[in-house]
Amino acid sequence: MKCAICGIAIDSLNQAIDQGWEPYFYEGEKEHEFACPNCAEVFLQVDENGEMEVKPEYRGKITYRDEEAGKDDILLVGVITNEDEDPKH
Secondary structure (H helix, E strand, O other), X not given: OEOOOOOOEOOOHHHHHHHOOEEEEEEOOEEEEEEOHHHHXXXXXXXXXXXXXXXXXXXXXXXXXXXXXXXXXXXXOOOOOOOOOOOOO
């Protein structure tokens, strides 16, 4: 898993729990997964509902790694045809 803020990776959920990773946090209504202890300390706070949220001074200023996931992925779709086949099939 990776920190949604800085992108640092950790190998297992057990390690993440032991090291104090946050499993999720919010910026407004948007939920993000995983924040490493360093990013959580700097960028996050507990809201009135007991949930972790981005501190007001950082809202709208963070580019999240979890939102970047998949932007570089390309889906290639191709169709292979045999020109000798009857086009009715």
